[in-house]
Amino acid sequence: MKIGVGFRKEIASWIEANSHDIDCLEITAEHFYSNGEATLQRLASRFPLFVHGLGLSLGTPGPLDEWRLEAFDRVVSIAQPEWVSEHIAFTRAGRIDLGHLNPIPPTRESVRILADHAREVSERCKRPILLENITSHIRLDGELSETEFLNEVCERAGCGLLLDVTNLYINSRNHRFDPISWLEALEPSLITQLHIVGYSKLGDRYADSHSAAIQSDLLELAKEVVRRAPVSAVILERDEDFPSSEGLQEELEKLKRLRANTCVA
Amino acid sequence: MSPDFITNLARLLSDGRLRDAFGSAPNETAKSLGVREEDIQAFLKLDPRELEVQALVLLKKRFEKVCQVVPRTIQGMNESGSAWRRFQSHGRVRPLNSEIPAWRSAHGFCAELKETCPECVCPLEWHRLEWLRTGGRCSIRRIKQVMFHGKRRNVIHLLARGLSGASIEWVIYLGW
Numbered sequence: 001m002k003i004g005v006g007f008r009k010e011i012a013s014w015i016e017a018n019s020h021d022i023d024c025l026e027i028t029a030e031h032f033y034s035n036g037e038a039t040l041q042r043l044a045s046r047f048p049l050f051v052h053g054l055g056l057s058l059g060t061p062g063p064l065d066e067w068r069l070e071a072f073d074r075v076v077s078i079a080q081p082e083w084v085s086e087h088i089a090f091t092r093a094g095r096i097d098l099g100h101l102n103p104i105p106p107t108r109e110s111v112r113i114l115a116d117h118a119r120e121v122s123e124r125c126k127r128p129i130l131l132e133n134i135t136s137h138i139r140l141d142g143e144l145s146e147t148e149f150l151n152e153v154c155e156r157a158g159c160g161l162l163l164d165v166t167n168l169y170i171n172s173r174n175h176r177f178d179p180i181s182w183l184e185a186l187e188p189s190l191i192t193q194l195h196i197v198g199y200s201k202l203g204d205r206y207a208d209s210h211s212a213a214i215q216s217d218l219l220e221l222a223k224e225v226v227r228r229a230p231v232s233a234v235i236l237e238r239d240e241d242f243p244s245s246e247g248l249q250e251e252l253e254k255l256k257r258l259r260a261n262t263c264v265a
Numbered sequence: 266m267s268p269d270f271i272t273n274l275a276r277l278l279s280d281g282r283l284r285d286a287f288g289s290a291p292n293e294t295a296k297s298l299g300v301r302e303e304d305i306q307a308f309l310k311l312d313p314r315e316l317e318v319q320a321l322v323l324l325k326k327r328f329e330k331v332c333q334v335v336p337r338t339i340q341g342m343n344e345s346g347s348a349w350r351r352f353q354s355h356g357r358v359r360p361l362n363s364e365i366p367a368w369r370s371a372h373g374f375c376a377e378l379k380e381t382c383p384e385c386v387c388p389l390e391w392h393r394l395e396w397l398r399t400g401g402r403c404s405i406r407r408i409k410q411v412m413f414h415g416k417r418r419n420v421i422h423l424l425a426r427g428l429s430g431a432s433i434e435w436v437i438y439l440g441w
Contacts, residue, residue, distance in 0.1 A: 059271065060271060061269050061271060061272075090271050090275070092275070093269075093271045093272040093274070093275035094268065094272045094275060094276075095362070095364070096272075096275040096276065096279050096360075096361075096362050097362055097363040097364045098275060098278055098279060098323050098361065098363060099323060099326055099327060099361070099363030100322065100323050100326045102274065102275070102278060102319065102323075104271060105270055105271075105307055107307075136319065137315050137318040137319040137322065138311065138312070138315045138316060138318075138319050139312070139315065140307065140311075141306065141307040141310045142307060205318065207322075
C-alpha cells in the first residue's frame with residue numbers, strides 16, 4: 001500500500017526534502033490547467049503521481065464540458081498517472097456554477113449519468129478512473145441506498161472507488177448512521193485508494209475543512225477500511241493550515257502505522 | 266422541457282430567496298420551478314435546514330475568493346469580526362454563480378458596503394475594482410488616508426493594462 005500526500009505548493013519544499021519517505025503524490029488537475037507544466041513534469045519524473053479532478057461535474061446530466069475534459073486529459077498526458085479520480089457529485093447545472101461539490105440523488109438515472117461520464121473520462125485519458133464519495137449536509141432521497149448506488153455505479157462504469165474516510169466519518173456523524181455498517185454494505189474489492197485528513201467542527205456539525213491533523217477516531221475508521229479492502233494507496237489530503245515539518249512527518253507516520261493493518265487480498 | 270432534479274437543486278443552493286420560498290411553500294415552489302413528476306417526491310423531501318447549511322458551505326468558498334481580491338477591506342472588517350457576517354447577508358440574496366469572476370462578486374460586496382459602511386472599504390481596492398468594472402486602459406488617482414504600516418497616508422494609485430492584457434499596479438505613498 002503506497003503512502004502519499006496531495007501536492008500543494010505550500011509544502012513543495014517539505015515534499016522535496018522528504019521524497020524518500022513519500023511513495024506517491026496526488027496532484028489536483030485544475031491547479032495545472034493554466035500553467036505549471038514544468039513543475040508537473042519534474043514531479044512526474046520524481047514520484048508516481050495520481051491525478052485528481054475537482055470540476056468535471058460527472059453528476060450533471062448532459063455532455064461533459066469539453067474544455068475541461070481536454071485540459072484534464074492534457075494534465076494526465078504529462079503526469080502519466082496509474083489512475084485518475086473524480087467525484088460522485090455535481091458542481092454545475094444549467095447556467096449555474098456552484099463552485100464546489102454537491103450531492104446527486106441515488107437514483108438509477110444518476111447511476112446511468114455518472115457511470116457513462118466516468119467511462120468517457122477513463123476512455124479519453126486511457127486510464128482507470130476512481131470515483132470519490134463527498135461530504136454532504138443534504139440527504140437526498142432515491143431508489144437506492146448510498147452504498148447500493150456506489151456499488152451499481154462502479155459495476156456499470158467498470159471503475160473503482162476512492163474512499164474518502166474523512167467524508168464518510170463526517171457524514172456518519174452529521175446524518176447519524178453507523179460507518180461500519182455502511183462499509184459492510186459496500187463491495188470491498190472496489191476500494192482502491194483512500195483520502196484522509198483531520199475533520200473540523202463548527203458548533204455541533206462536522207465539516208471537511210482539510211486543515212486539521214488526523215484524529216484518533218478517524219484513524220480507527222481508516223483501520224477498519226484497510227482490514228476489509230485491498231487498498232493500494234492512501235493520500236493525506238491537507239489543503240491549509242499546514243503544520244511544521246515535524247507535524248507533517250507525524251501525519252505520514254500515522255498512515256504508515258495504518259499500513260500494518262492492511263488487508264491481504 | 267422541465268428542468269432535471271440537479272438543475273433545480275442547483276437553483277435552490279444558489280439562491281437564498283428561493284430557499285426561503287421553498288421553506289414556507291414547498292409545493293408552490295416545486296410548481297414554479299417546473300419540477301418533473303418523477304422528481305416531486307425527492308424534491309419535497311429536501312430539508313430546508315440542510316439546504317441552508319450546504320448553501321453556506323458554497324457561500325464560504327465564494328467569500329474565500331473575495332478575500333483574495335480585497336484582502337485589506339476584509340482584514341479591516343475582521344478586526345470587528347463582521348466581514349463574514351456581512352458577506353453572508355449580502356451573498357444570500359444574490360444568486361451564486363462561480364462563472365462570475367471573483368472580482369465582480371468583490372465589487373458587488375464593496376458597492377453595498379459603500380452604502381452601509383463606507384469606512385470599511387479600502388479606497389485602493391475600490392479604485393482597482395472600479396477600474397476592472399469600466400475596463401479602462403489606465404487610471405491614476407490620488408487617494409487619501411490609505412493605511413500604511415499602521416498610519417494613514419495619501420497615495421498616488423496607478424493602474425494600467427499592458428499590451429498582453431495583464432494589469433500593472435503602482436502605489437506611491439506620499440509624505441512620512
